[in-house]
Amino acid sequence: MQASRARLFKEYKEVQREKVADPDIQLVCDDTNIFKWTALIKGPSETPYEGGVFQLAFAVPEPYPLQPPQVRFLTKIFHPNVHFKTGEICLDILKNAWSPAWTLQSVCRAIIALMAHPEPDSPLNCDSGNLLRSGDVRGFNSMARMYTRLAAMPKKG
Amino acid sequence: MQNQNQDEAEVAASISAIKGEEWGNCSSLEDALDQPSFQEDESAKVPYVGDKEPLSSLAAEYQSGSPILLEKIKILDSQYIAIRRTRGDGNCFFRSFMFSYLEHILESQDRAEVDRIKVNVEKCRKTLQNLGYTDFTFEDFFALFLEQLDDILQGTEESISYDELVNRSRDQSVSDYIVMFFRFVTAGDIRTRADFFEPFITGLSNTTVDQFCKSSVEPMGEESDHIHITALSDALGVAIRVVYLDRSSCDSGGVTVNHHDFVPVGTTNEKDEASAPFITLLYRPGHYDILYPKPSSKVSDNVGK
Numbered sequence: 001m002q003a004s005r006a007r008l009f010k011e012y013k014e015v016q017r018e019k020v021a022d023p024d025i026q027l028v029c030d031d032t033n034i035f036k037w038t039a040l041i042k043g044p045s046e047t048p049y050e051g052g053v054f055q056l057a058f059a060v061p062e063p064y065p066l067q068p069p070q071v072r073f074l075t076k077i078f079h080p081n082v083h084f085k086t087g088e089i090c091l092d093i094l095k096n097a098w099s100p101a102w103t104l105q106s107v108c109r110a111i112i113a114l115m116a117h118p119e120p121d122s123p124l125n126c127d128s129g130n131l132l133r134s135g136d137v138r139g140f141n142s143m144a145r146m147y148t149r150l151a152a153m154p155k156k157g
Numbered sequence: 158m159q160n161q162n163q164d165e166a167e168v169a170a171s172i173s174a175i176k177g178e179e180w181g182n183c184s185s186l187e188d189a190l191d192q193p194s195f196q197e198d199e200s201a202k203v204p205y206v207g208d209k210e211p212l213s214s215l216a217a218e219y220q221s222g223s224p225i226l227l228e229k230i231k232i233l234d235s236q237y238i239a240i241r242r243t244r245g246d247g248n249c250f251f252r253s254f255m256f257s258y259l260e261h262i263l264e265s266q267d268r269a270e271v272d273r274i275k276v277n278v279e280k281c282r283k284t285l286q287n288l289g290y291t292d293f294t295f296e297d298f299f300a301l302f303l304e305q306l307d308d309i310l311q312g313t314e315e316s317i318s319y320d321e322l323v324n325r326s327r328d329q330s331v332s333d334y335i336v337m338f339f340r341f342v343t344a345g346d347i348r349t350r351a352d353f354f355e356p357f358i359t360g361l362s363n364t365t366v367d368q369f370c371k372s373s374v375e376p377m378g379e380e381s382d383h384i385h386i387t388a389l390s391d392a393l394g395v396a397i398r399v400v401y402l403d404r405s406s407c408d409s410g411g412v413t414v415n416h417h418d419f420v421p422v423g424t425t426n427e428k429d430e431a432s433a434p435f436i437t438l439l440y441r442p443g444h445y446d447i448l449y450p451k452p453s454s455k456v457s458d459n460v461g462k
Contacts, residue, residue, distance in 0.1 A: 003297060003330065010293040065294070066333050066377060092372075099375035100337055101294050101344075 004064040008034045011103055018105065025108045035060040038074070039108050043152065044116040048144035049077070052152030056111065057087075058104060068098035071107060076151035078144040080118045080129035089114070090124045206256045206326040207242040209449065215240055225404045228412040233400070233439075233448075236414075240439060241447040247378035250385065250438070250445045251336040256326050257436045257447050258395060263309045263322055265435075271306050277394050278303065284345040284392075298338035301331065337377065343385050344370040346392035357384050380443070383419075390419040396434035400448060402441045 012034070015027050023042075030036035037058035043049025055074040061067050071094055073087035081090040091114055093102055102110075123129025131140040212234045219226045241256070243249045262271060278299065285295055305325070308317045317325070325331040347354050351366040358369045361384065373379045390397050400416040418434055437448040 003334070007293065007297060014291070014293065063329075066329075066337065096378070097372050097376050099340070099371070099377070100298070101290060101341070101375050103291065103294060 004060065004062055005034060007065050008060060011105070014103070015105060022105070022109075024112060025105065027104055027108060035062075035064075037069075037104060039104070041108055041112055043148060044112055047116050048141045049079075049115050049148050049152070052148040053154075054115075054152050056108065058107075060104075065100035065102075068094050068102070069104060069107065070094075071111070076147055077115075078125065078128050078147040079115060080120045080123040080125055080132060081114060083124045084128075088124060090119075090122055203242065203244045204327045205244050205246075205252055205329075205332045206323065208323075209239045209241050212237055212240055223404050225406050225412060226402065229402055229414050232412070232414045233402070236451060237400075237437075237448045238451045239449040241449070243446055245444050247380045248333075248336045250381035251339040251389075252326075252332065253438050253445045253447045254339065254389065254395075254397065254436060255332070255335045256322075257438070259305060259309055259322055259326075260319075261435045262306065263317075263319060266311060268310060271310060274393055274395070275303065275306065277392065278342075281342045281345055281392055284349050285341060288345060288348050290341075290345075295338075295341045298334050298341055301334045302338040305331070305335065333377065339389055340375055340377070342392045343388045344374040346388040347374060347384065350388075354384060354388070381445075386419050391421045394421045394423075395436065396420045398434040398437045399440050399445075400437060402439060 008029075012029055015029075019026075024044075025042075026040040028038050028040075030038075037060065039056040039058065041054050041056060043052040043054060053075075054077060057072055057074050059070040061070070071089055073082055073089065075087075076084070077087075078084070082088070083090075089111065091110060093099075093107065093110055118128075118132060120129040120132035128140065128143070131137075131143065212230065215233070216227065216230045219230065241253075243252045243256070261267075282295075282299055286292065307313070308315045309322065310316065347358075347366060347370055355366055358364065358366055361382070362369055362373065364372070369384075374385060386397060386399065389395075397419040398416055399419065400414060402414065405415070406412055420434070433450065437450055439446045439448045
């Protein structure tokens with residue numbers, strides 16, 4: 001318990017220092033609970049997520065950093081490796097490839113990389129995966145862009 | 158290759174059968190090889206680090222097993238006095254190394270060795286920094302290992318007993334942190350000497366050095382083999398003897414137990430050749446335990462030829 005708290009506090013300080021260095025990620029700790037974090041990440045450019053801002057929820061387990069944080073999208077996103085309803089993310093470092101060398105900040109970076117490079121062969125969102133696997137990049141892009149507009153962009157007016 | 162697989166299957170089946178007696182009916186090959194569920198369910202019943210057991214407990218596992226294995230266990234019985242089992246959770250090599258090393262320091266009170274390894278630990282810290290690891294991601298693990306070294310040396314208020322060492326080795330908050338410390342050290346060494354390790358890694362897993370460290374060294378629960386052992390032994394400057402218990406045998410009919418000594422680079426052989434490494438591990442395909450040599454036996458004369 002103490003170990004995870006101490007580690008998260010270090011990450012908190014690091015995040016304050018790094019704010020300028022990584023403008024695509026805004027990681028915020030819950031005011032009252034250091035085990036709950038949220039992040040706002042910018043959709044990577046030259047992807048259908050460009051221009052969108054996506055919110056992630058982090059639940060950090062007590063054995064952290066021996067065990068990975070649980071992360072899910074709060075913002076709806078059309079992506080092969082993200083569950084369309086729950087926002088659950090299929091990413092190896094959040095499961096068996098986790099190691100304490102990762103941080104909440106670098107997890108955000110890995111998720112941005114996943115947005116730019118979907119892995120349609122292990123889909124959580126089958127519709128999305130099938131579009132890519134069948135080579136319908138145009139269809140995938142237009143669906144993903146539509147949901148980015150609907151869910152991840154500030155409403156005009 | 159096929160023999161090797163059969164061999165591993167047989168040993169795995171026999172380990173599985175003995176570890177979970179109530180699972181006796183399920184020790185078919187498929188079950189024994191079904192690693193994830195086997196590991197999670199079975200390993201939870203075994204402490205991270207077990208008690209010292211006589212070698213007869215090893216023989217008991219193979220009662221109806223291969224004659225070659227029984228023959229080899231007989232040979233082991235003449236050279237080793239005890240075995241200490243570790244949990245088969247993928248961390249067994251690091252866990253065995255941890256306990257064996259700390260126990261050696263506790264018994265020998267070898268302050269010179271502690272001073273020596275601390276210098277290496279500092280080098281490992283620099284290595285990780287130079288590789289671009291963020292300090293706070295590894296410093297807690299380093300600190301906990303150094304703390305154990307200090308606590309094990311007697312004469313301070315924090316000095317711990319043998320029982321306390323066993324307790325800590327079974328306490329996840331200490332034991333897993335030290336395993337993780339070794340994983341960082343191992344990854345650091347592999348990445349720094351990427352040119353040296355690359356051919357071995359390509360041969361083993363057909364991935365890049367970076368991918369190998371990320372997927373097979375740094376995550377907890379990933380099993381070790383000669384690459385990890387070489388890296389850890391070199392980085393910390395600690396020699397490790399691995400004794401192999403498998404079904405291999407010579408054509409001439411004579412059964413011998415093979416061992417391999419991992420001797421850190423830069424160690425002068427003249428002085429060390431006489432004495433065996435103080436860490437001896439027993440390797441059975443897929444698992445490492447700790448072995449205790451008989452005080453007087455000159456193991457190196459009898460095996461490995």
